[in-house]
Amino acid sequence: MPSEFHCLVLLLTVGACICAAEVSSFREAPAFRNGRECPETTWSSVDGKSYNPSIIHIAMTLDTVYLRGSVAGVFSVLLHATCPENIVFHFITTQRSSAELARAITSTFPYLNLHLYHFDANLVRGKISSSIRRALDQPLNYARIYLADLLPAGVRRIIYFDSDLIVVDDVAKLWNINLGSHVLGAPEYCHANFTTYFTHKFWSNPLFAATFKGKEPCYFNTGVMVIDLWKWRQGRYTEKLENWMRIQKRHRIYELGSLPPFLLVFAGNVERVEHRWNQHGLGGDNLEGLCRDLHLGPVSLLHWSGKGKPWLRIDSKKPCPLDALWAPYDLFRHPSLFSDS
Numbered sequence: 001m002p003s004e005f006h007c008l009v010l011l012l013t014v015g016a017c018i019c020a021a022e023v024s025s026f027r028e029a030p031a032f033r034n035g036r037e038c039p040e041t042t043w044s045s046v047d048g049k050s051y052n053p054s055i056i057h058i059a060m061t062l063d064t065v066y067l068r069g070s071v072a073g074v075f076s077v078l079l080h081a082t083c084p085e086n087i088v089f090h091f092i093t094t095q096r097s098s099a100e101l102a103r104a105i106t107s108t109f110p111y112l113n114l115h116l117y118h119f120d121a122n123l124v125r126g127k128i129s130s131s132i133r134r135a136l137d138q139p140l141n142y143a144r145i146y147l148a149d150l151l152p153a154g155v156r157r158i159i160y161f162d163s164d165l166i167v168v169d170d171v172a173k174l175w176n177i178n179l180g181s182h183v184l185g186a187p188e189y190c191h192a193n194f195t196t197y198f199t200h201k202f203w204s205n206p207l208f209a210a211t212f213k214g215k216e217p218c219y220f221n222t223g224v225m226v227i228d229l230w231k232w233r234q235g236r237y238t239e240k241l242e243n244w245m246r247i248q249k250r251h252r253i254y255e256l257g258s259l260p261p262f263l264l265v266f267a268g269n270v271e272r273v274e275h276r277w278n279q280h281g282l283g284g285d286n287l288e289g290l291c292r293d294l295h296l297g298p299v300s301l302l303h304w305s306g307k308g309k310p311w312l313r314i315d316s317k318k319p320c321p322l323d324a325l326w327a328p329y330d331l332f333r334h335p336s337l338f339s340d341s
């Protein structure tokens with residue numbers, strides 16, 4: 001068996017990165033420069049409290065399994081931004097292999113304004129209950145709940161992006177949405193049957209079911225969110241989400257991972273973002289990862305949520321038609337290019 005194939009098989013089956021050096025090997029992205037119309041500005045995490053809305057803050061997680069997706073996501077944001085130099089990326093990792101990941105991301109994007117944060121997996125480990133898909137139970141999936149604690153006080157607003165998406169529009173348009181009185185903005189999907197996101201045990205308990213009383217809750221996807229961190233801190237939303245996770249441990253009120261706590265706290269109280277900003281579900285369902293089509297309407301962001309990931313399907317030579325839209329943002333350098341043969 002050729003060694004690169006062997007490596008791929010390992011990657012797919014174990015998910016662990018025995019070939020870490022190869023995994024962190026990406027082509028270097030070019031320097032992206034601001035357009036003339038961009039305000040000249042800098043941001044330092046040290047000069048704390050002042051809020052500068054012309055700097056766009058984006059948070060993403062980094063881990064070895066999704067690194068290729070994160071790199072493609074960052075690349076896509078920079079490629080379509082009018083003012084790429086005014087974007088600051090905040091990357092969250094867990095302690096293990098964070099040095100390698102940092103090296104991978106800085107060597108791929110040498111000009112990127114980025115900050116790294118360590119997320120203590122022990123913060124959530126005891127609060128996670130197993131869901132229908134093991135990938136959803138990774139502690140790093142829950143890091144989005146702790147953004148207000150992780151990021152410096154000077155970051156007032158944050159865009160959170162999952163690592164399996166690409167942006168094909170100027171991210172400034174998403175950044176500049178009006179959140180109104182809301183803490184969180186995201187596209188809402190009111191046609192989805194909201195009942196199905198919680199168990200019978202939840203709906204049959206009047207105390208729990210009262211959570212949505214007087215509200216019109218709709219499903220939203222937590223892979224794309226605009227969050228006012230100042231309001232989040234004031235309202236102690238991290239604690240609210242954690243409380244639901246504790247309740248889940250005892251009562252099993254839902255089957256998914258980090259999504260339901262967000263629905264419990266925010267559904268019915270979300271600033272509506274245009275659907276174009278999260279064309280989600282391209283990874284298929286949670287069990288089989290079948291090919292999906294786009295939803296109707298314009299597209300600013302493509303999101304491979306669900307089980308199937310474009311880089312795995314492309315490598316296994318079984319891509320879905322829409323994976324071809326992801327491929328141009330793939331900076332991964334296949335190990336075979338370096339092998340002796």
Ligand SMILES: *[C@@H]1O[C@H](CO)[C@@H](O)[C@H](O)[C@H]1NC(C)=O
Binds near residue numbers: 193194195196
């Ligand atoms: C929504 O799902 C619940 C539970 O599966 C079901 O009982 C209900 O009939 C569904 N509602 C609609 C409008 O489809």
